[in-house]
Every structure is written in structure tokens, then in C-alpha cells.
Amino acid sequence: MHIEKNICDNVLFSILGVAGKSKDNLNSRRDLELMGIREQYHLKRRESGTEYADPAEFEMNNKGKDIFFSALSGSRMPDGAASNIARRVRLHDRSIGGLKSHDNHILLQQLIPLFIRSSLPENVVQALIDLGSFFKQLCSMDNCAADLEKARAHIVLTLCELEKIFPPSFFDIMEHLPIHLADEALIAGAVIFRWMYPIERYLLTLKEYVRNRACPEASMAKGYLMEECMNFCTQYLNDVESKFNRPARKKNDDDINKGKDFVLEEITRTQAHRWILFHTEAVTPFLNEHLITIRRQFPAANEHYVQRVHFRKFANWFKEHVINLQRTSSVLLSEEVIALSNSPSPSTKRLTSYNANGFFFRVKSLDNHRSTQNSGVTLQADKNLSIDSSPYYGRLTDIIKISYGIDIKYVLFKCDWVNPATGIKLDHFNFPLVNFKRLLYKNDCIGDEPFILASQAHQVWYALDPSGQEWLNVVDMPSRDLSLVQTNNTEEAGISSESMDVEMDD
Structure with missing residues (x-):
């Protein structure tokens, strides 16, 4: 340091x-x-x-x-x-x-x-x-x-x-x-x-214990002992909020658990439902089965045409296929697959901030009035989710919590994505630059994919380029949560931590 x-x-x-x-x-x-x-x-x-x-x-x-x-x-x-x-x-x-x-x-x-x-x-x-x-x-x-x-x-x-x-x-x-x-x-x-940052921060805590400046060491020792006693006692008080059971960084979580109720438009509902189907592990076998079916129907078609048909028709095929399996087959389907075969509930919640993957995200409309920037989002390549190898960069514009029944909920981020073909480039020092005047989706069409799962989002922030042009520098942010190194694999499905707790309790 x-x-x-x-x-x-x-x-x-x-x-x-x-x-x-x-x-x-x-x-x-x-x-x-x-x-x-x-x-x-x-x-x-x-x-x-x-x-x-x-x-x-x-x-x-x-x-x-x-x-x-x-x-x-x-x-x-x-x-x-x-x-x-x-x-x-x-x-x-x-x-x-x-x-x-x-x-x-x-x-x-x-x-x-x-x-x-x-x-x-x-x-x-x-x-x-x-x-x-x-x-x-x-x-x-x-x-x-x-x-x-x-x-x-x-x-x-x-x-x-x-x-x-x-x-x-x-x-x-x-x-x-x-x-x-x-x-x-x-x-x-x-x-x-091993560095000194946490030690120096704790030194500030010890200094705040001083009440008698004539005996600073004794004040620190007494304050430390009192806090340890209080911490020990609060571990036996489950119904009382303390430092051991309150949410991390609570000062920024005011909007996370509240949310405002609203009704999804049909286009937005279709876009969100399709992204969840294509990026949920439980649906992967059905995705592969549908691709095989399309290739059999169109043996002479190229792969681009097959993927386009797969993209447009899978949701309807999946719904009918699950109904047929329930009627004619003895195959046991999970509650998640049965729920996902239907469209999500039109009534949902809109959030303005959310914690995911060790990052604190906030929608761009709030960022405009802050001295910090928490709306930068990147979608990195993930072989398990079949995402394209090139990264996507965007700004978070909306956070919605979609429900399939009572127990299954997904948190999705809606973003303005930069067009990777025309809006992303590298300078001669290999710094990535983006231009938000060159967006991937300019009109809200039913075939657009503005949503990603909250568990897929990683944070970046955008800095002004020294040249003063329309391009912005992209700076990656490391996750602040060390525990996610071992727990990320359990969140691949994209279910929010809240909904995962509900399923585990059930």
C-alpha cells in the first residue's frame, strides 16, 4: 500500500x-x-x-x-x-x-x-x-x-x-x-x-472509542470490550436487527426489497420470458430437442436459418411440448419446468437498485443525479449459457422481478446495449471504447433482446475519453464479495437469492 x-x-x-x-x-x-x-x-x-x-x-x-x-x-x-x-x-x-x-x-x-x-x-x-x-x-x-x-x-x-x-x-x-x-x-x-487498508480503517474505529483524552489507551480498551460484549449478546437475539443479521451495505439497499407494482406490456413480457427460457439450465434439454426437430424439418437449411426459427418458435413449442408430456408420458417434470412453460405473470415489480454478484447496480435515471456511477453493465462470455464470445456493454435502464407462480421468481436487467459491430473498438493501447450513440436496439421490437438475468451481470464504469470525442472508456470493476468465488456456480440459473431462499424453505 x-x-x-x-x-x-x-x-x-x-x-x-x-x-x-x-x-x-x-x-x-x-x-x-x-x-x-x-x-x-x-x-x-x-x-x-x-x-x-x-x-x-x-x-x-x-x-x-x-x-x-x-x-x-x-x-x-x-x-x-x-x-x-x-x-x-x-x-x-x-x-x-x-x-x-x-x-x-x-x-x-x-x-x-x-x-x-x-x-x-x-x-x-x-x-x-x-x-x-x-x-x-x-x-x-x-x-x-x-x-x-x-x-x-x-x-x-x-x-x-x-x-x-x-x-x-x-x-x-x-x-x-x-x-x-x-x-x-x-x-x-x-x-x-495483507495490506494496511483494513488496519487503518480499524484504527479510526478505535479512535472513536476515546472519551477521556487523558487516558486514550484505556478508553480504547473499554470501548472494544463493550462492543465485544454487545456483539456476543446480539447473537442470541434473532428477532433484533444487529450487525450480524442486517443486509450488507444497507444504506444502498433502500429500493431493493420495496419495488413498485406495474403491469408488463406484451412485448416486454415476451422478451423477458424468452431470455429466461434460453438461459435457464432446467430448460437446456428442451432447447436441444427443439433444435434437433427444426433440423429434421429443414434438412437443407443453413445454421443461421435454423437458429432464427429456433429463436422465434421455441416458447410456443415448449409450452405445447410440456402439455403433451403431462398428458401422454410418465416422465416426471420439475415444478420449475412446468412453471416456465407458461408465460410469466403480467403483474410484476420494478426496482431501481439491486445487489448481484458482489456489485451494487442502480438504474441510469438515478445515476444522472449522483456523483457515482452504478449503471454500467457488461455481459461476458459464458460457455454454460451459450452467450457469444465477444463482450456486450450497456447501461442499466430498468430492473424487473418476474414471477412464475408464487415460488419461482427471476430478477432481470433491461439495458441499452452498444452495438458490438459499430459501437465498440480498441485504441492502440488496447483500451476498449464504446459509443452509446450506436445502440444495438433502437426500437422496442418483439425480436429484441434487451434483458439479461441479474446473475449474468458484471459491472463496468465509463470514463470520458481524453480525446473529447463521443467515445467512452470502459473500466472493469472487480467483485467486492469474496464469498462469490465459491457460490457463483449455484446461481447459474439466474434465480434471485430471494427466490432461491423461498425454494429451499419449501
């Missing part, structure tokens, strides 16, 4: 050329002159005898600073991902200050590589992107030994590239310590279980 903070400060103040904090100063230029290297950076002398230094290639000019700070001040990250770094930016004097340790963590790994691409030369940008990628890999929750060994080999090359760019004074002990961090992670385990 502290290594990241020091490296981020050195990088940030050097590329901004902050007087007194930049590693590029007159003394460092004199060092280059004494060493006889990088003649372009040697000090120049005026006729009056004063010395001056030409700007280095890694230092932004005023136009580059304006682009960098404008993008930084306009960035809105998801709730809980970081503090509001935009408030630390002062556009009038092109400066930034008051950063905390976690701010440096976010800047080094995400924001600096994202927003310097139009402000610095390509070789400098690529080196800083590689530096941020190393720390991002190091702090990942799903690291494996092969990833860390690859990062260990790559950081050596990255530091060599930085030595070609920055002056020798840039490299104090902190800039050399990253070489050893991958080895440390291989021996001691994941960084997220």
Missing part, C-alpha cells in the same frame, strides 16, 4: 512538473550532465548566466494538463470503489492535492493510465500502463502462481523502460521494491489479505 502511494506520488508529480515535488529538477539535470548521458536534458545557460532546463518528454504541457485534469474531474466511479477524486482536482491552477492512500491506489492502477494517453508520448504512456497493470495484477483477488510469475518477469522490463524515460533521481528505494513484491505474494499469499 505504501509502496503504491510513494510510486504514485513520484509519477504524478513528475509528469505534472510540480515544483518542489517533481523528481525532475535542476539538480537532477546537473547529475545527467556529470554522468554524460541524455544531452537533450542538460541545462541551458542564458547570456545573463542563469540556467534553465527544457521540458522533459515525460512532463505534460499546459494543454496536456488541461486534458488530463478535465477527464479526471469528470470521472464518476461506482459507489464504494473509491473516494470522489474529482473533488481533489483544481482546474484553475492545474493541480491536485489532498490525496489519501487509496486515492493513490486508484490513480496508479486505473486513472493515470486511462487519462494520460492524449497528454504524453506513446513510449511514456505504455511504460506507465505496464506499471499500473503490474500493481493491478498484484492486487487481484483471483491471482494464481502463473500470473504472479509472469508479472515478476514483466516488472523487470517495465522498470528498465522507466529508467530510459525518467532521470536517475526518480529511482529511490520505493521504485526498486516492486521487483520483490511478486515473490512476496508467491510466498505469503494474496496482497488483499
Whole structure:
């Protein structure tokens, strides 16, 4: 944590050329002159005898600073991902200050590589992107030994590239310590279980226990003991809300369990029902059977035509097929299959926010009035759900809870999806860009697929591109729930946690 903070400060103040904090100063230029290297950076002398230094290639000019700070001040990250770094930016004097340790963590790994691409030369940008990628890999929750060994080999090359760019004074002990961090992670385990962030947060909790400033240690000990006693007692009070039984991050869950009743339109109902059928594990055998039937009916048709017919006719075929099986066959069908063969109830609930997969999602209409951004959604490839291999990016516009009878409920996200053919591209640094003026579905037609299951959604956030065009940068968000590493497999069917609990209780 502290290594990241020091490296981020050195990088940030050097590329901004902050007087007194930049590693590029007159003394460092004199060092280059004494060493006889990088003649372009040697000090120049005026006729009056004063010395001056030409700007280095890694230092932004005023136009580059304006682009960098404008993008930084306009960035809105998801709730809980970081503090509001935009408030630390002062556009009038092109400066930034008051950063905390976690701010440096976010800047080094995400924001600096994202927003310097139009402000610095390509070789400098690529080196800083590689530096941020190393720390991002190091702090990942799903690291494996092969990833860390690859990062260990790559950081050596990255530091060599930085030595070609920055002056020798840039490299104090902190800039050399990253070489050893991958080895440390291989021996001691994941960084997220060893860094100082939770300890420093708990130190704040201990400080709040102080009532008698003449005896702070005794106040902390007494406060800690009282809280432990209360926690022990509340575990025996099942009907009383406590920190052990209340929902996680309750302050953001106000809309999750309430919802507003409304009636589904026929088009929306058909779209949602079709997506549930095509992405529920219990229906998979019937999907395969219907495909075989279509191929037998149209032996000369190409695969595109077969899939199109399969897409249009499966819901009606599935309903009739289940009815026939119930009448003529001794095959026992599950309650879920029988319920899904019918259309969902037209009466449903509309939500404005929802927790899924360790992410907090909020519809875009609410995002427009917040300093955070929680409406970014991506649908990743999943071989179990037969989704196309290329990712889809969109914005969450609606959350509905569909019911099949009393016990079976599905939560679906309706999104504005960017057209993957014309609205998604990679820049020359392989950063994904999206354009929300190029949507996949512009008219609400019955054949559109705007819905996904809540269990399929992963969160991204969109940042302004430094070039100032209509394209937005896509930034992935890691899940905040460590328990989902083992429980995701139980949610493949897309049933909400609430409905799963109902089925288990029954």
C-alpha cells in the first residue's frame, strides 16, 4: 500500500512538473550532465548566466494538463470503489492535492493510465500502463502462481523502460521494491489479505472509542470490550436487527426489497420470458430437442436459418411440448419446468437498485443525479449459457422481478446495449471504447433482446475519453464479495437469492 502511494506520488508529480515535488529538477539535470548521458536534458545557460532546463518528454504541457485534469474531474466511479477524486482536482491552477492512500491506489492502477494517453508520448504512456497493470495484477483477488510469475518477469522490463524515460533521481528505494513484491505474494499469499487498508480503517474505529483524552489507551480498551460484549449478546437475539443479521451495505439497499407494482406490456413480457427460457439450465434439454426437430424439418437449411426459427418458435413449442408430456408420458417434470412453460405473470415489480454478484447496480435515471456511477453493465462470455464470445456493454435502464407462480421468481436487467459491430473498438493501447450513440436496439421490437438475468451481470464504469470525442472508456470493476468465488456456480440459473431462499424453505 505504501509502496503504491510513494510510486504514485513520484509519477504524478513528475509528469505534472510540480515544483518542489517533481523528481525532475535542476539538480537532477546537473547529475545527467556529470554522468554524460541524455544531452537533450542538460541545462541551458542564458547570456545573463542563469540556467534553465527544457521540458522533459515525460512532463505534460499546459494543454496536456488541461486534458488530463478535465477527464479526471469528470470521472464518476461506482459507489464504494473509491473516494470522489474529482473533488481533489483544481482546474484553475492545474493541480491536485489532498490525496489519501487509496486515492493513490486508484490513480496508479486505473486513472493515470486511462487519462494520460492524449497528454504524453506513446513510449511514456505504455511504460506507465505496464506499471499500473503490474500493481493491478498484484492486487487481484483471483491471482494464481502463473500470473504472479509472469508479472515478476514483466516488472523487470517495465522498470528498465522507466529508467530510459525518467532521470536517475526518480529511482529511490520505493521504485526498486516492486521487483520483490511478486515473490512476496508467491510466498505469503494474496496482497488483499495483507495490506494496511483494513488496519487503518480499524484504527479510526478505535479512535472513536476515546472519551477521556487523558487516558486514550484505556478508553480504547473499554470501548472494544463493550462492543465485544454487545456483539456476543446480539447473537442470541434473532428477532433484533444487529450487525450480524442486517443486509450488507444497507444504506444502498433502500429500493431493493420495496419495488413498485406495474403491469408488463406484451412485448416486454415476451422478451423477458424468452431470455429466461434460453438461459435457464432446467430448460437446456428442451432447447436441444427443439433444435434437433427444426433440423429434421429443414434438412437443407443453413445454421443461421435454423437458429432464427429456433429463436422465434421455441416458447410456443415448449409450452405445447410440456402439455403433451403431462398428458401422454410418465416422465416426471420439475415444478420449475412446468412453471416456465407458461408465460410469466403480467403483474410484476420494478426496482431501481439491486445487489448481484458482489456489485451494487442502480438504474441510469438515478445515476444522472449522483456523483457515482452504478449503471454500467457488461455481459461476458459464458460457455454454460451459450452467450457469444465477444463482450456486450450497456447501461442499466430498468430492473424487473418476474414471477412464475408464487415460488419461482427471476430478477432481470433491461439495458441499452452498444452495438458490438459499430459501437465498440480498441485504441492502440488496447483500451476498449464504446459509443452509446450506436445502440444495438433502437426500437422496442418483439425480436429484441434487451434483458439479461441479474446473475449474468458484471459491472463496468465509463470514463470520458481524453480525446473529447463521443467515445467512452470502459473500466472493469472487480467483485467486492469474496464469498462469490465459491457460490457463483449455484446461481447459474439466474434465480434471485430471494427466490432461491423461498425454494429451499419449501
